[in-house]
Amino acid sequence: MVSKQENAILTGVGAGTPMGELMRRYWIPAAMSSEVEADGSPLRLMLLGERLVAFRDSNGEVGILDHHCPHRNASLFFGRNEQGGLRCLYHGWKFGVDGQCLDMANVPPHQDFKSKIKAKSYRTIERNGLIWTYMGQDEPPALPSIEATMVPASKVTFNWMQRECNWLQVLEGDLDTSHTDFLHGGARTVQSFAPDDPRRFGAANRAPEYEIEESEWGTMYGAFRPADPGETYWRVAHFMFPFWTITPSGPFGRHLYARAWVPMDDTHTMAMRIIGNAGKVAPGGSGIVTGLDDLMPNTTDWYGRFRPNTNAENDYLIDREVQRTKTFSGIPGIAAEDQAVTESMDAITDRSTEHLAPSDRMIAITRRRLLEAAEAIAQGAKAPGRDGSIYAGARGGYFIAPNGGSLTDAYRDAFGKTAPMNLALT
Numbered sequence: 001m002v003s004k005q006e007n008a009i010l011t012g013v014g015a016g017t018p019m020g021e022l023m024r025r026y027w028i029p030a031a032m033s034s035e036v037e038a039d040g041s042p043l044r045l046m047l048l049g050e051r052l053v054a055f056r057d058s059n060g061e062v063g064i065l066d067h068h069c070p071h072r073n074a075s076l077f078f079g080r081n082e083q084g085g086l087r088c089l090y091h092g093w094k095f096g097v098d099g100q101c102l103d104m105a106n107v108p109p110h111q112d113f114k115s116k117i118k119a120k121s122y123r124t125i126e127r128n129g130l131i132w133t134y135m136g137q138d139e140p141p142a143l144p145s146i147e148a149t150m151v152p153a154s155k156v157t158f159n160w161m162q163r164e165c166n167w168l169q170v171l172e173g174d175l176d177t178s179h180t181d182f183l184h185g186g187a188r189t190v191q192s193f194a195p196d197d198p199r200r201f202g203a204a205n206r207a208p209e210y211e212i213e214e215s216e217w218g219t220m221y222g223a224f225r226p227a228d229p230g231e232t233y234w235r236v237a238h239f240m241f242p243f244w245t246i247t248p249s250g251p252f253g254r255h256l257y258a259r260a261w262v263p264m265d266d267t268h269t270m271a272m273r274i275i276g277n278a279g280k281v282a283p284g285g286s287g288i289v290t291g292l293d294d295l296m297p298n299t300t301d302w303y304g305r306f307r308p309n310t311n312a313e314n315d316y317l318i319d320r321e322v323q324r325t326k327t328f329s330g331i332p333g334i335a336a337e338d339q340a341v342t343e344s345m346d347a348i349t350d351r352s353t354e355h356l357a358p359s360d361r362m363i364a365i366t367r368r369r370l371l372e373a374a375e376a377i378a379q380g381a382k383a384p385g386r387d388g389s390i391y392a393g394a395r396g397g398y399f400i401a402p403n404g405g406s407l408t409d410a411y412r413d414a415f416g417k418t419a420p421m422n423l424a425l426t
């Protein structure tokens, strides 16, 4: 439980809010490279409560600008993307990817002051199929070396889906492994899994214990339960500043996977799944679920990208007969199940009315770290995890280890034995 005041701090992402300022200290995945073509249509982009346009110029460079033209505020979304810049439809002013005004077409040359005009713009970098932007005013750090984002674009799969609620309540679903064997797997039994699939231990015991540690990049948990005699079944996951998770949903070492819960505004979130080794997992051996992309066609609306067909209006297509006889939820698919429960908590859930259990310790500790980091920023201190290279130390997944070791021991050991980057690249 947190107070109403702390809840407001955790959930507000606009410019000038404590959490909004914290998030503006990190590179943010904004769009897929494939969403903007050279000299193609500009893309409406809602990020941290700001209305932006993204476009790719004739040289292939990507610009992200405030959507209001600095002349008299017409939307640059309607602009012409032509020959090295975006030209506003209203009076023909043209802007480069850095926001610099390149042409003031309605002003005689001797009255021209284009060198003094810059549209509000944010830095961009592209890497492996993702467009990243930095929305802070200070010097940005290096891009985070999150393993799944280091995989070449030709090997990576993106599954994105919009959620109509605040970023933190959807992120917290990833820090809560115990829901997996209810919401997603409540009807599964030990016999649902192959005899050598470690997930059978989750079906046998739906109430794991947890170890939680603070890490350089955020927080980490290991949920543990008995496996075969002398062994423990671990599920390890991470929260990484400011809005990343790696869930334990695949076999450790074969699970190149990350999720960014990117706030569009306080009540809309772009859930980005980045899968670095799709197709490389053994049949039945992975928690990666395909076929989640039951999405409406994209529109150009501010909220028009990657909307699922399941939504509050159609009760997420819950089928009560299926719920009674086949699955625990009756809702079609893991993504829709998560969507239904997290959106049903209200657009911004009131955490002051919760009753947290030991299974929620990871959530409680992560909230505290976020509050501390937001407070530190407000005091002028450095944001945690600004060194992009440390993220390479985070990997999630499930594995079996001998009894008796701590989370740190078990994690280090499992990490040392596996090389998922090589798996992805071969």
Ligand code: FES
Binding pocket: 069, 070, 071, 072, 073, 074, 088, 089, 090, 091, 092, 093
């Ligand atoms: S409003 Fe854009 S050029 Fe005038």
Ligand SMILES: [Fe+2]
Binding pocket: 173, 179, 180, 183, 184, 338
């Ligand atoms: Fe879930």
